[in-house]
Structures are given as C-alpha cells and as structure tokens.
Amino acid sequence: MRAHEAGALHGDLGHRGPAWLRTPDNVNALVPELWPRTVSRTADGHLEVGGVSVADLAAEHGTPAYLLDEDDLRARCRDFADAFAGADVFYAGKSFLCKAVVRIIDEEGLFLDVCSGGELAVALAAGFPPERMGFHGNNKSISELRRALDAGVGRIIVDSFQEIERLSELSKTMGKRPNVLIRVTVGVEAHTHEFIATAHEDQKFGFSLAGGAAFQAAIKILDEGVLELKGLHSHIGSQIFDTSGFEVAARRVIELQAQIRDARGVELPDLDLGGGFGIAYTTQDTPSTPGDLAKRINKIVEGECELASLRKPRLSIEPGRAIVGPAVFTLYEVGTVKDVDGIRTYVSVDGGMSDNIRTALYDASYSATIAGRESTAEPLLARVVGKHCESGDIVVKDEFLPADVQPGDLLAVPGTGAYCRSMASNYNHVPRPPVVAVRDGASRVIVRRETEDDLLALDVG
Structure with missing residues (x-):
C-alpha cells in the first residue's frame, strides 16, 4: 500500500502524507532516496552512517546532532560537476557553510556563492580562492x-x-x-x-x-x-x-x-x-x-x-540544497510520548524549531525513523515535536513510528543538511547542536555544540 493511500485510511493528514507506511514487516525499512548514501540499518536495528553506529555517535557527541555523511557530500559535488561539465557549478553557501564544508567544496573543484559578509569571512578563513567566488x-x-x-x-x-x-x-x-x-x-x-x-x-x-x-x-x-x-x-x-x-x-x-x-x-x-x-x-x-x-x-x-x-x-x-541537503540527517533522543485523547500522539524530542525552523516557517514536510533499535510493533501515526515553549514547534507533522516508541529512543530525521543549521537559533536560550562529519568509520566535529557559556558570553549586562 502506498503512503498516500495509507493516509486516506487514517484520515486527512492535512498535507501530502507521511513518508512511508510502517507495518510489522517494514517497521525498520529505510527509503534510500531520503538518506545519505552510506546510511544502512544493522541486523539489530541500529542506523549506521560512514560505518559508525548512531548509538556510538550519540554516546560520543550527544543529541541533538547534525550528522554529515562526508562521502555522500563529496559524491553530490562530483555528480553536479560531471553533469555540468563545461559550466561553472557554484555551491550556494547560504544552505550550509562552515570551514570544513568550504574546504570540501574547494577540493571537489566547485565554485562558491556567498551572500553576506559573514559567509565571505568563513570562505576566506577556510582559504577558498576568492576568484572562484560569487557575491x-x-x-x-x-x-x-x-x-x-x-x-x-x-x-x-x-x-x-x-x-x-x-x-x-x-x-x-x-x-x-x-x-x-x-x-x-x-x-x-x-x-x-x-x-x-x-x-x-x-x-x-x-x-x-x-x-x-x-x-x-x-x-x-x-x-x-x-x-x-x-x-x-x-x-x-x-x-x-x-x-x-x-x-x-x-x-x-x-x-x-x-x-x-x-x-x-x-x-x-x-x-x-x-x-x-x-x-x-x-x-x-x-x-x-x-x-x-x-x-x-x-x-x-x-x-x-x-x-x-x-x-x-x-x-x-x-x-546548495541539492548538494548538502540529503547528505545530513539530524539525530534526536525521544523525551516524552503523549497520547492526546485518541486525537494524536505527540513524540517530543530534545531539539525542535531552534535546529529546524523549516516546518514552522515553510510548512515543510519531513520524515523520521527510530534509529537505535529494531521494532516489530504495529505502526503508530505520530507527530514529532520539539522541546520549545511554542505550539508550532513541530519537526515532522505526521509519520508512522512503531507503537512502542518510548523515552530514550533515538530518532533520525533525514534531509536536514540545507537551511537547518544555517537558520538555527537560540530560541528559549537552547544551544545549537554540533555538526559531526562521518567517514570511513570515524567521526569529527566540524561545528562544535554551543554551550551555556557561549550564550552568556554575549550577555554583557
């Protein structure tokens, strides 16, 4: 059964429907088009990216965290460069920019587009050739x-x-x-x-x-x-x-x-x-x-x-989005699961609109999956929401998750490489998550997690 048909059986979801229907047979299934290329699920249900388990990444780097598949990002750079041979491919830095990504873009032979003095400063600090930039x-x-x-x-x-x-x-x-x-x-x-x-x-x-x-x-x-x-x-x-x-x-x-x-x-x-x-x-x-x-x-x-x-x-x-968007997913931890009188089940995670404003701002649709274990439970139509003091703090409007979803579960949302970290905020004074690049069985922090000390450093009153 297709996802939109399943949505019709469960009532009008108010948008294009969940990403896929989970049943006891496919509760752990991944849709390859939504995920970075090195992401897979192990026999015990854990997601892996770049040869590293997300459980290990969560233990080392905490949640929420943006996880960047470096091989996937590089492959998408090459895909565009090869397809548009004879043309100039400018990576749109506004989608996501940091020094590590600037260096990857440079190494893969792309040009770079910046749209502010701050983006220009990052590009120059990373050593990107200015003659290959557009402003x-x-x-x-x-x-x-x-x-x-x-x-x-x-x-x-x-x-x-x-x-x-x-x-x-x-x-x-x-x-x-x-x-x-x-x-x-x-x-x-x-x-x-x-x-x-x-x-x-x-x-x-x-x-x-x-x-x-x-x-x-x-x-x-x-x-x-x-x-x-x-x-x-x-x-x-x-x-x-x-x-x-x-x-x-x-x-x-x-x-x-x-x-x-x-x-x-x-x-x-x-x-x-x-x-x-x-x-x-x-x-x-x-x-x-x-x-x-x-x-x-x-x-x-x-x-x-x-x-x-x-x-x-x-x-x-x-x-920009077409290169970095699919190369990143966000890893959260579930904090509460709340059934509201049979109307809807809310699954709350430890991030939200401060790390992904697109759902609230653009009515954007996302997908999600339990990332840290296997489940054979029946599918449950849920709304994934954040921790902020805002009723519009929605991460994924509607998604089928296993009915045994519980506090402590890891939950992954794909397609968050573009306009999530770059538009992130400190709403409710929540520190922004790190960006962690993963490749060949190893991870490295390319943008560190903010701390309360970072927040207080700007407060000079």
Whole structure:
C-alpha cells in the first residue's frame, strides 16, 4: 500500500502524507532516496552512517546532532560537476557553510556563492580562492563591498541601482574593475512556497525585466565603463521540481541578452540560471538527477540562443540544497510520548524549531525513523515535536513510528543538511547542536555544540 493511500485510511493528514507506511514487516525499512548514501540499518536495528553506529555517535557527541555523511557530500559535488561539465557549478553557501564544508567544496573543484559578509569571512578563513567566488545579496553594505573588492571576489551580482552606484564609487577609489552580473527578476511563478519563490515581480530581489529596469541597469553599467558587465543572473526560487520554470526564465533572460546586443553591440559572455533544485524530503518528492537537469537546461539555453542568433554564453548554476541537503540527517533522543485523547500522539524530542525552523516557517514536510533499535510493533501515526515553549514547534507533522516508541529512543530525521543549521537559533536560550562529519568509520566535529557559556558570553549586562 502506498503512503498516500495509507493516509486516506487514517484520515486527512492535512498535507501530502507521511513518508512511508510502517507495518510489522517494514517497521525498520529505510527509503534510500531520503538518506545519505552510506546510511544502512544493522541486523539489530541500529542506523549506521560512514560505518559508525548512531548509538556510538550519540554516546560520543550527544543529541541533538547534525550528522554529515562526508562521502555522500563529496559524491553530490562530483555528480553536479560531471553533469555540468563545461559550466561553472557554484555551491550556494547560504544552505550550509562552515570551514570544513568550504574546504570540501574547494577540493571537489566547485565554485562558491556567498551572500553576506559573514559567509565571505568563513570562505576566506577556510582559504577558498576568492576568484572562484560569487557575491550575492540585495543590500550589500559598503564595508561588505569593499571587503569583496579587497579580496578579489570573482564576480559580484548587483541587485539595485544604489548598489551599482556604491560599487562604482568604491571601484574608482580603490582602482578596481570588478566583474558583475545583473540579477534579473524574470516574472516566473515557481511552484513553491511564496517565501522561497524569488522571480515574481512583487519581491525584494533583482531588477525587473517587465518594467525595463534590468535593461536600464545593463546600459548604465556598459556606458559608465567602471564595472565589467559579464552577464545576467536569474534565480526563480527553491525546492523546485518542474524545469519548465527554468525554460521560461532562460528564454526571457536570453531575450534581454539580445536586446542589450542590439542596443550596444555587446554579447555578454556569462549566464547564471541560479539554483533551487528540489530534493526528496518524503517519498512524495521526485527530484531530477543532476544529469537530467544538465541535459534539459543545456538544451533550453542552446535552443533559445539559436533563436536569438546569440553565441551560447558560459552557463553557471547555484545548487546548495541539492548538494548538502540529503547528505545530513539530524539525530534526536525521544523525551516524552503523549497520547492526546485518541486525537494524536505527540513524540517530543530534545531539539525542535531552534535546529529546524523549516516546518514552522515553510510548512515543510519531513520524515523520521527510530534509529537505535529494531521494532516489530504495529505502526503508530505520530507527530514529532520539539522541546520549545511554542505550539508550532513541530519537526515532522505526521509519520508512522512503531507503537512502542518510548523515552530514550533515538530518532533520525533525514534531509536536514540545507537551511537547518544555517537558520538555527537560540530560541528559549537552547544551544545549537554540533555538526559531526562521518567517514570511513570515524567521526569529527566540524561545528562544535554551543554551550551555556557561549550564550552568556554575549550577555554583557
């Protein structure tokens, strides 16, 4: 029986349904598409990642903890690099960034996109070559722009006329001529949550294509001659499965390329179509492979350039979630199990919205499994919630767990590599969890667990 059919038997779950139905025959089953590639379950029911039992990881590092499968992360970097050979793959650092991940991205030959002074600082501290960086942001400060120019960042994606003016003045003062791309708002309605759809007209990013601002920005940069205009940039949103949005975006941006050529005789050499490629959080999600994405996107760009009589520009993309998202899962310990008058069973864990805000913020769906033992109990439809003083503190809205789930059980939630640690908070003064990389039978902390001393260190009152 499929999960959505099982959901119908148990009533309307209010979303796309649980990730899979657990029965006495498959209560310990894992859905491979949801987990890092080295994750498996031992005969006694323990999850292993990178050859290490999660029980051992919990004993050494505590819970909650983000567990990163380093081999999986590296493999996903190579998958995109191989699929998009001849293009530039920029890892979107906003999805998750720390020095260890920056070094992995560098070692695997990817480029790096940052969108704040803090992300730039981490990248530089890790020794990432600045010429292979791109710098995003809708409100870059003068100090951030100056630091990017000082460092020699390879390209800056300009987002407003005020930024063009600031960057031009700084460039003249510092004797620099930075490469820039213009972020174009192409008017594509991506089929995703409104807060992560970034190409419709009514939002803060970029220059409007329909209103003519994008063309005006290009002409301004070309005519002033202070900045080196390399190309156009489009990003239509996040967690996208349908490539038709990229087709429309590419067509509109390439039409703008042709308009600029006709007006100034310049064919811009670069085209960035952004990222936003979706991943599987539940079995209802069907993401494309990097190979399929590359084939479709290249075909779209080649076809549109041929129609516009343009040379094909050098393509770049910006996957973040699609690289790091599936490479990480969060390990929790169950603290309480509460049945509320037969309405719902709440399974409370020792983390919550401070380590994963996406369920509360975006109504995101996740999956979960008992990770530290085998169970043959009947399936129980449960809601996994956190420890915070907030009724919206939900980790997994609905999932089938074994009916004997109990305090002390380890529970794992896959797909938490992107936008979980990077958006984590200290809500209720809860310290943020560590990030632990696992590979070849060994683990290492790459971001340590916060402590109460860390929290108090900033409180100078």
